[in-house]
Amino acid sequence: MTFMMSNFLAVTGLSFVAVVLMMTVTAVEGRRQGRVSVVDTAWGLGFVVVAAVAALVGDGPLWRRLVMLVLVAAWGLRLSSHMHRRNAGKGEDPRYAAMLADQPGDPFLVAVRKVYAVQGLAVWFVSLPIQVSASSGRGLPFVAVIGALLWAVGLAFEALGDRQLASFKADPSNRGTVMDRGLWSWTRHPNYFGDSCVWWGIFLVAASAWPGVLTILSPVAMTYFLVFATGARLLERHMAERPGYQAYQQRTSYFLPRPPKRSVSRG
Template sequence: MTFDSSNFLAVTGLSLLAVVVLMAATAVVGARQGRVAVVDTTWGLGFVVVAVVAALVGDGAGWRRIALVVVVAAWGLRLAWHVTRRNAGKGEDPRYEEMLSKESGNPTAVAIRKVYLVQGLAVWFVSLPIQVSAASGPGIAWVAVLGLLLWAVGLTFEAVGDAQLKAFKADSSNKGKVMDRGLWSWTRHPNYFGDSCVWWGIYVVAASAWPGVLTVLSPVVMTYFLVFATGAKLLEKHMGERPGYAEYRERTSYFLPRPPKKA
């Protein structure tokens, strides 16, 4: 079986439509709640929706379609649940407050243009390896296995890092302190590093069959957002003034894990 371009067009078109519907529903919920931050929950769910559409509509290798929908659902549903619990009872995210404060006009219209539309397009573009894979032939199995192993490393980093940070914050004696234990002593952003590995792993699975290798810009874009745009860079700006963070930054790797420097 070779790549079916007409089937890919059906997969990518329906994926885009599904993401548009999901983001439109999120915009309605956000407007009613007065919180753009609801989109953070939708972010993970958007990829799950695309993976399900690709698995149902695609006519490529069945085992790979099933594998991808399973790993994407495991990652996306965990992330959505984690974000929902983290944001429960809180107000607007400072990032969105700052963004909306710089724009004139109706806040909902601004949010649709600057947040929901941008994130919807990002979900569709980053998930292109899944969409292409759904219309591709069997490919090379051992390459796909390597991709799944990389995905597993990423999910472990992300889930363990989030759990360690949650436990740290739950201890009242740590209030005002900088989390520098566990995975957080090896990298200042284990969750973002894990997220990057997840999407590079998914890309490798897709690259196991032609023309999945051509979707390399998708994990590149995701990594760029995680490292330089909306992820680690913004968090560093927010944390930079916290007491002890400058010292933590000196001894701990920014993104790629490595043993911490001695004080």
């Protein structure tokens, strides 16, 4: 069994249409609620939709299509559920508010152009390993196993980091302080680091069969989003003025986990 370009075009075309429809529904719901942050819930679901399309339309080995669907669904549904619970009953996310502030034109159309369309394209592009894998041949299963293991490490890191942060925020005595315990003492963004591992793992599953390795720009793009664009860097700007955060930055790794520094040097 070899890679079938015609089948890939069907998978990627239907995936693109499905993502456009989903982001359209998300934009309408965001307008109804008066907040763009509903897109955070749709983000993970978008990948699940693509994985479902790939599993149904692809003609690659059934085992790999099902593995992809399970991995992506477990990650995406957990993330969407977490984001929905976190944002429920709250107003606009300050990061989106800052992004859309003072923009000329209709606010809804600006949000469509700067948020919904951008995130929809990002979902489609980052999910290319899933799409290509669905149309690829048999490949090397042991590479897929390595990818699944890396995915498991990433999901555990992400889920545990989110749980630790939620528990920290639920304690009134921690109000106004910086979370620097558990995984958060090893990296300032354990959830984003875990997210990155998840997508490099999914890439390896795709790379187990030609031409999945050619989709390497997808996990690179996801890692870039997480580290420099809409993820960690944007959150750092938002947190910069919080008391104690600069000291936390000095003793804790930015992204890659490492043991925390024992003390902060003072000049």
